[in-house]
Amino acid sequence: MENKLIITSKEIENQIYTVRGQQVMLDSDLASIYQVETKVFNQAVKRNANRFPESFRFQLAQQEFDTINLRSQIVTSSLNYGGRRYLPYVFTEQGIAMLASVLRSTVAIKVSIEIMNAFVEMRRMLMSNASLFHRLDKIELKQLEADQKFEEIFKALESDKLQSDKGIFCNGQIFDAYTFVSDIIRSAKISIILIDNYVDDTVLTLLGKREQSVTAKIYTKNINNQLQLDLQRYSSQYPAIEIELFSDAHDRFLIIDDTELYHIGASLKDLGKKWFAFSRMDVEVVRMLSLLHNSN
Numbered sequence: 324m325e326n327k328l329i330i331t332s333k334e335i336e337n338q339i340y341t342v343r344g345q346q347v348m349l350d351s352d353l354a355s356i357y358q359v360e361t362k363v364f365n366q367a368v369k370r371n372a373n374r375f376p377e378s379f380r381f382q383l384a385q386q387e388f389d390t391i392n393l394r395s396q397i398v399t400s401s402l403n404y405g406g407r408r409y410l411p412y413v414f415t416e417q418g419i420a421m422l423a424s425v426l427r428s429t430v431a432i433k434v435s436i437e438i439m440n441a442f443v444e445m446r447r448m449l450m451s452n453a454s455l456f457h458r459l460d461k462i463e464l465k466q467l468e469a470d471q472k473f474e475e476i477f478k479a480l481e482s483d484k485l486q487s488d489k490g491i492f493c494n495g496q497i498f499d500a501y502t503f504v505s506d507i508i509r510s511a512k513i514s515i516i517l518i519d520n521y522v523d524d525t526v527l528t529l530l531g532k533r534e535q536s537v538t539a540k541i542y543t544k545n546i547n548n549q550l551q552l553d554l555q556r557y558s559s560q561y562p563a564i565e566i567e568l569f570s571d572a573h574d575r576f577l578i579i580d581d582t583e584l585y586h587i588g589a590s591l592k593d594l595g596k597k598w599f600a601f602s603r604m605d606v607e608v609v610r611m612l613s614l615l616h617n618s619n
Contacts, residue, residue: 335441340413342387346442347413356434357426364426365412371425379418383410416442489602497595504529504594507577507585511537516578516615518569520544521590524553527564529591535562542569542615571618576611584608 338352354364368375388410414422419442423435492500508515511533519526522543530539539562546566554566577585584607588599 331437333441335438336444339441342383342413343381345415347415348419348438350412350414353414353419353422356438357422357431359426367425368422374421374425375418378415379421380412380414382412385410489600491598491600492595494597495595500589500595500599501529503601504577504587504591505532507579508532509534511579513537513580515539516542517591518542518572518576519590520570520572520575521592522550523592524557525592527553527557530564531557531561538565540565540567542567542572544568544570569618578608578611581612582608584611
């Protein structure tokens, strides 16, 4: 009984995609149309590799797999044809024309003719609507940029950590203020410097949220016996915190990795108990570090 085609040129057009500026078809879709398994299809091509240079057949990169509008079709094809683990190959129009000479069957000849017709129709459609596609590409790019910005905002809103360079915490916002400073401390990769004249064990607890490899140093005007005892107990369990007498500052400052400078209106031990403001002023961090160095 003669094999009959089970797909039309119109249906083939829906399986033609644009990758690297070329119209291509997936190996799994082609295998289905040629009525063979994807594995058998690719083995036949591999045995005739000299007939399929890069301009005829190439493997999708991971980024192309992830970003082009093929992912759902690729996943479906992989599930339908063996659940393979590798990135799929795609064939250009020239590569598909070559397939008829490799597969050598009545079905292959008929299929190749239908596919060529589909490519011709697709090319005609693209040429006649080139200006429209160009405008759509621009709209799509702008939409993508807008979507990315909205996504960043939504993520920040969902995490309740919408960042700002300055702001105010009111009395009663103890946990919010504590979380805000904790996040700054956790962001440190190298070092933390705190300038605060009123330090107790709650401040040590905050600094304990840093990574173990991150150094910490406190400048404060008073190191009493209780603070020294707290530091000893802290250092027996956690990475040590260096402390140094310093009485030249009235306000509180937090320096992260020698690159970020935060001015904080309240002592860290009193966060959220009364109104206080904070501001980020990285432009002054070099001068601040220089002043600290010269004061030693």
